[in-house]
Amino acid sequence: MDSDFHVKPEIRILGIDDSALLNEKVMIVGTVFRGGDWIDGVLRSEITRDGLDATEVMVTMIKNSRHHNQLRVIMLDGITYGGFNVVDIEELYRETGLPVIVIMRSCPDFEKIRSALNHFSDGEERWKIIKKAGKIEKLITGRNGTPIYIQKAGIRAKNVEKIIHLTSIRSSIPEPLRVAHLIATGITLGESRGKA
Amino acid sequence: MDSDFHVKPEIRILGIDDSALLNEKVMIVGTVFRGGDWIDGVLRSEITRDGLDATEVMVTMIKNSRHHNQLRVIMLDGITYGGFNVVDIEELYRETGLPVIVIMRSCPDFEKIRSALNHFSDGEERWKIIKKAGKIEKLITGRNGTPIYIQKAGIRAKNVEKIIHLTSIRSSIPEPLRVAHLIATGITLGESRGKA
Numbered sequence: 015m016d017s018d019f020h021v022k023p024e025i026r027i028l029g030i031d032d033s034a035l036l037n038e039k040v041m042i043v044g045t046v047f048r049g050g051d052w053i054d055g056v057l058r059s060e061i062t063r064d065g066l067d068a069t070e071v072m073v074t075m076i077k078n079s080r081h082h083n084q085l086r087v088i089m090l091d092g093i094t095y096g097g098f099n100v101v102d103i104e105e106l107y108r109e110t111g112l113p114v115i116v117i118m119r120s121c122p123d124f125e126k127i128r129s130a131l132n133h134f135s136d137g138e139e140r141w142k143i144i145k146k147a148g149k150i151e152k153l154i155t156g157r158n159g160t161p162i163y164i165q166k167a168g169i170r171a172k173n174v175e176k177i178i179h180l181t182s183i184r185s186s187i188p189e190p191l192r193v194a195h196l197i198a199t200g201i202t203l204g205e206s207r208g209k210a
Numbered sequence: 211m212d213s214d215f216h217v218k219p220e221i222r223i224l225g226i227d228d229s230a231l232l233n234e235k236v237m238i239v240g241t242v243f244r245g246g247d248w249i250d251g252v253l254r255s256e257i258t259r260d261g262l263d264a265t266e267v268m269v270t271m272i273k274n275s276r277h278h279n280q281l282r283v284i285m286l287d288g289i290t291y292g293g294f295n296v297v298d299i300e301e302l303y304r305e306t307g308l309p310v311i312v313i314m315r316s317c318p319d320f321e322k323i324r325s326a327l328n329h330f331s332d333g334e335e336r337w338k339i340i341k342k343a344g345k346i347e348k349l350i351t352g353r354n355g356t357p358i359y360i361q362k363a364g365i366r367a368k369n370v371e372k373i374i375h376l377t378s379i380r381s382s383i384p385e386p387l388r389v390a391h392l393i394a395t396g397i398t399l400g401e402s403r404g405k406a
Contacts, residue, residue, distance in 0.1 A: 043397070051247060052380060053389055056396025079401055184248060193249055200252025201239070201397050205275055 019086075019113070019169065021176040024048040026084045028057070028112075029190025030072060032095040033198040038063050040096035042071070043198040046081045047190040050181035055081050056197065064097040066136065072101065073109040082110075087169065087177060090116045091191050093147050094127075098134065100143045103167040113169035115177065117191060119209070121150060121163050153178065160186040185209070215282075215309070215365065217372040220244040222280045224253070224308075225386025226268060228291040229394040234259055236292035238267070239394040242277045243386040246377035251277050252393065260293040262332065268297065269305040278306075283365065283373060286312045287387050289343050290323075294330065296339045299363040309365035311373065313387060315405070317346060317359050349374065356382040381405070 026048060033041040044057035059075040061068045076082055093101045093116055103114040127144065131137035147165045154161050155178060166174050181188035187195075187209065200206035222244060229237040240253035255271040257264045272278055289297045289312055299310040323340065327333035343361045350357050351374060362370050377384035383391075383405065396402035 041397075053249075053392060056392045056402040058397045058400050075400075196249060196252045197393055197397070201237075201254045201393070204254050204271075206252040 019173050021173055021180065022049075023180065024052075025086050025177065025180070026054070026081065027087050027089055027177070027181065027188075027190045028076065028081070028085050029089040029091075029188065029192075029194045030095075031091050031191060031194035031198045032061070033202040035063055035097055036202060040099075041198060041202060042068075042075075042095060043194045043201070044075060044079075045190050045194045045197065046079075046085070047181070047193075050183045050189045053193060055079070057081075061096045061099050063099070064134075065099050066140070068095045068099040069102045069105050069109075072106055076110045076112070085110075085112055088112050088114045089188055089190050090114060091195070092116060092118050092122070093144065093165070098130065098140060100140050102143045103147050103165065107168040113173075114167040115169065115174050116147065116165040117178075117188065118150070118163040118165075119187070121152075155179065155182045155186045158186065162186055215369050217369055217376065218245075219376065220248075221282050221373065221376070222250070222277065223283050223285055223373070223377065223384075223386045224272065224277070224281050225285040225287075225384065225388075225390045226291075227287050227387060227390035227394045228257070229398040231259055231293055232398060236295075237394060237398060238264075238271075238291060239390045239397070240271060240275075241386050241390045241393065242275075242281070243377070243389075246379045246385045249389060251275075253277075257292045257295050259295070260330075261295050262336070264291045264295040265298045265301050265305075268302055272306045272308070281308055284308050284310045285384055285386050286310060287383075287391070288312060288314050288318070289340065289361070294326065294336060296336050298339045299343050299361065303364040309369075310363040311365065311370050312343065312361040313374075313384065314346070314359040314361075315383070317348075351375065351378045351382045354382065358382055 028044050030044045039060040040063050046055035061071045107114050196206040224240050226240045235256040236259050242251035257267045303310050346359050348357050392402040
């Protein structure tokens with residue numbers, strides 16, 4: 015765990031979002047932020063729609079990045095990317111050495127997810143990865159009292175809160191994810207839209 | 211001209227950069243900024259490598275954007291995009307109603323440009339557009355004394371300076387262009403690199 019983890023104002027954070035499901039391959043976009051206000055780099059990779067390669071692709075994208083050594087934490091927008099491509103956050107943490115914070119605008123409906131997974135021959139495997147991501151906690155961000163929901167790997171709740179407060183300066187969603195979303199939708203659709 | 215132009219701290223600026231020349235079609239990326247510190251949207255379009263459609267594509271991209279009414283000024287990184295696709299900044303100003311500021315890290319070598327244009331059957335037309343962009347002025351940005359070079363359409367020098375000082379907070383290049391460059395290189399190459 016993160017016993018000596020220290021949240022500096024310019025802590026380097028990688029926020030990852032995916033783009034619209036237009037093709038078999040779905041673009042994922044990573045933004046490297048210093049704290050909440052300075053974007054330092056942009057990463058891009060592709061995962062398979064409804065595939066199971068999201069974890070591996072993210073690990074490779076991060077390890078190949080020249081920002082890898084400076085990064086301190088990864089932020090994800092939920093754990094399903096590109097349809098039902100579920101991210102194993104424990105493995106992402108283990109393979110990159112970087113703690114993972116998962117942010118959700120609403121609490122996932124596990125009944126619905128479970129039943130959707132019945133359509134996958136490897137639905138059981140995906141369900142295990144989802145359960146492994148652990149307890150979902152509700153967090154009220156300082157901003158406007160809007161609750162968000164979080165999961166985590168390799169980091170204490172107190173540090174998650176610090177990082178979220180530091181970076182949620184424009185909306186209830188931390189800047190690395192808000193901007194990754196703008197880029198992913200803007201590039202694939204021609205103009206950014208909606209919320210991360 | 212901009213007799214009643216007022217530079218507010220949150221003035222909406224569109225910065226446009228192009229990406230690497232990998233294909234016949236070259237991606238251009240627009241970032242919508244509020245002043246120097248808040249990215250509000252991302253636009254994407256394509257121009258033809260060495261074509262003459264950059265002005266028209268930019269006009270369409272801007273007019274179709276839901277940010278159009280809020281935008282107050284356009285920033286360009288030089289006036290040649292996607293190889294030798296030259297932007298007619300007077301026309302861009304006229305067609306969008308938005309003043310244009312062109313930023314360059316170094317003073318263009320017109321001898322070299324002129325001679326490169328000899329390889330184009332419509333080199334004379336491109337040369338006219340380049341000359342029409344007007345006088346190049348040197349500007350020392352507050353930041354670290356690094357000079358940049360500018361051209362403009364539809365805006366006074368005093369307002370250009372105000373906008374550049376407001377937005378050049380991370381480097382000698384204004385944020386809308388610095389971030390457009392990070393996105394354009396990151397998306398096409400997999401990881402952002404170099405300077406706008």
